[in-house]
Structures are given as C-alpha cells and as structure tokens.
Amino acid sequence: MYVVVITGASDGIGAELARQWAARGKANIALVLAARNVDKLQAVAADCRVHGAQALVQRCDVSVQADCRALVDATMDRFGRLDTLVNNAGMSAQALLRDVADLGWYEDLMRVNLWGSVWCTHAALPHLKTSYGRIVAVSSLAGLVGVPGRTAYAATKFAMTGFFESLRPEIGRQGISVTIAYPGVVATEIRRRGYDAGGHPAGRSGLDESAAMPVETCARLIIEGAEARRRDIVMTAQGRLGRWLKLLAPRLIDRLALKALNQHARPQ
Numbered sequence: 001m002y003v004v005v006i007t008g009a010s011d012g013i014g015a016e017l018a019r020q021w022a023a024r025g026k027a028n029i030a031l032v033l034a035a036r037n038v039d040k041l042q043a044v045a046a047d048c049r050v051h052g053a054q055a056l057v058q059r060c061d062v063s064v065q066a067d068c069r070a071l072v073d074a075t076m077d078r079f080g081r082l083d084t085l086v087n088n089a090g091m092s093a094q095a096l097l098r099d100v101a102d103l104g105w106y107e108d109l110m111r112v113n114l115w116g117s118v119w120c121t122h123a124a125l126p127h128l129k130t131s132y133g134r135i136v137a138v139s140s141l142a143g144l145v146g147v148p149g150r151t152a153y154a155a156t157k158f159a160m161t162g163f164f165e166s167l168r169p170e171i172g173r174q175g176i177s178v179t180i181a182y183p184g185v186v187a188t189e190i191r192r193r194g195y196d197a198g199g200h201p202a203g204r205s206g207l208d209e210s211a212a213m214p215v216e217t218c219a220r221l222i223i224e225g226a227e228a229r230r231r232d233i234v235m236t237a238q239g240r241l242g243r244w245l246k247l248l249a250p251r252l253i254d255r256l257a258l259k260a261l262n263q264h265a266r267p268q
C-alpha cells in the first residue's frame with residue numbers, strides 16, 4: 001500500500017492529482033484527501049474509488065496547526081504509513097499595495113500558503129522518515145520571480161521556496177526527497193476565488209488566461225516529478241526562461257511581468 005496525503009484536494013490541481021494518482025495506483029494506493037469543503041472531498045473520493053483506490057476524507061483547514069496534526073494522525077490511524085505528502089492547499093490574491101487599506105488578509109494568506117505547508121510537513125516528517133518518503137510543495141512561478149500586483153501571493157510562494165529548499169539538504173540523507181513544483185497559469189478557479197485589495201473574493205482573474213495550462217497536464221507533471229524525486233518542476237518554457245532572465249536581464253523581467261497583467265490589473 002502506498003499512501004499519499006494531498007492538501008487542497010477538494011478542487012483544482014489537488015482534486016486532479018488525487019484522480020490521476022488513483023488511476024495510476026489502483027488498488028495499491030490510498031489517498032488522504034484534505035480541505036475544508038467535505039462534500040467536494042467526498043465527490044473526489046468517489047472518483048478515486050472507481051479505480052479501486054482507497055480514499056479517506058479529512059476536513060482540514062491548513063491555516064490551523066491542530067488540523068494539520070490531526071490530518072497526519074488520521075492518516076496513520078487508518079493506514080499506518082505515509083509515503084508522499086503534497087502541500088498543495090493554497091489561496092491567491094491580486095492587488096496593488098497602494099490600494100490595500102487593511103493588511104490583515106496578507107497574514108491570512110501567509111497562514112494558508114506558508115504555515116499550512118510548514119505545519120503539515122513538520123507533523124508528517126517522522127513518518128516520511130520511516131517510509132523514505134516524498135514531500136511535494138506546490139509553489140508557483142510567482143515563487144521564483146516577483147510579479148506586480150502579487151506582493152502578498154508572491155511573498156507566500158517565495159517563503160515556501162525558501163522553506164523547502166532549506167529543508168531538502170536537511171533530510172536528503174534520511175532518504176526523503178523534496179520536489180518543488182512551479183506551475184505557471186493553470187486553468188482553475190484560484191484567481192477568481194482569491195483576495196482583492198479589500199480582502200474579498202476577486203470574482204475575476206487579473207491575468208490573461210487564454211494560454212492557461214490544462215489542470216490535467218499540471219497534475220501529470222507533478223506526479224511524474226514526485227515519482228522521479230525531481231528537485232524542481234518548472235512547468236512552462238516561459239518559466240524556465242524567466243528563471244535565467246532574472247539573473248541576466250532583471251529589468252526585462254519586470255517589463256514582461258507587467259505585460260502579463262490584463263488591462264484592469266495594471267498600475268496606471
């Protein structure tokens with residue numbers, strides 16, 4: 001039995017990861033599906049069971065440390081092992097700093113994207129040591145290159161990158177791998193759900209989504225990268241180029257980042 005815990009499994013990339021892992025692993029895989037919306041988790045679990053996989057639904061708000069601990073405890077109680085932890089739960093945000101009156105939601109975002117990952121990873125670590133397991137962190141291209149209008153979101157994703165890059169050499173000798181995924185724009189609802197300047201759901205995307213990567217492709221790349229214990233998965237050619245351009249021509253990167261914003265999201 002191979003046990004995979006996925007946070008943010010009720011929708012988007014996390015739900016698709018669960019479905020694809022179930023289809024690959026069939027009866028040999030158990031998926032622990034964590035998020036706040038239990039009804040949506042149950043629907044994803046049913047999709048996984050069609051393939052013969054086992055699925056456990058666990059209500060978990062990753063911004064609450066006790067929920068993260070309970071997620072790992074529930075996994076061990078039910079399956080007695082933990083092989084792969086995918087820190088995927090995340091929220092987005094799009095706002096120019098000058099338009100933000102109350103910075104409270106900046107802290108909320110950090111709690112979900114960074115602290116949720118830190119707390120789940122900390123709780124899972126002893127069990128991953130036993131299984132020579134894998135940790136996956138779903139960061140973002142905004143965790144590699146700064147993006148205007150995304151000071152809050154990019155800060156959380158750079159923080160994730162720093163945490164997991166530092167953890168990797170700490171635990172590599174114990175046989176635990178750390179794979180950091182850097183998706184670009186993926187076709188999910190994340191930007192419409194994300195915070196606007198007032199800390200409310202934006203209801204629209206601030207990016208041009210015409211060339212968004214299908215969620216199926218993104219999930220497949222993450223699973224392949226985790227299975228191969230790759231260090232990084234930089235998902236688009238634009239992302240791979242951006243990583244180098246940042247070192248060679250940083251001003252050009254700033255201009256390209258501004259261009260990626262659609263008209264209403266650009267600073268005037």
Ligand SMILES: NC(=O)c1ccc[n+]([C@@H]2O[C@H](COP(=O)([O-])OP(=O)(O)OC[C@H]3O[C@@H](n4cnc5c(N)ncnc54)[C@H](OP(=O)(O)O)[C@@H]3O)[C@@H](O)[C@H]2O)c1
Pocket residue numbers: 007008009010011012013014034035036037038040060061062063088089090091092112138139140141182183184185186187188189190191193
């Ligand atoms: N889509 C993209 O373009 C893109 C690009 C780069 C990186 N990413 C990253 O990929 C990850 C998944 O994004 P997505 O596009 O799949 O977003 P999504 O479709 O909005 O799904 C987000 C998932 O995270 C869960 N979640 C949100 N807050 C949570 C909390 N406090 N506790 C537990 N679960 C929570 C949601 O479930 P509940 O609401 O049920 O809790 C949902 O299952 C995120 O970390 C995101 O930053 C996405």
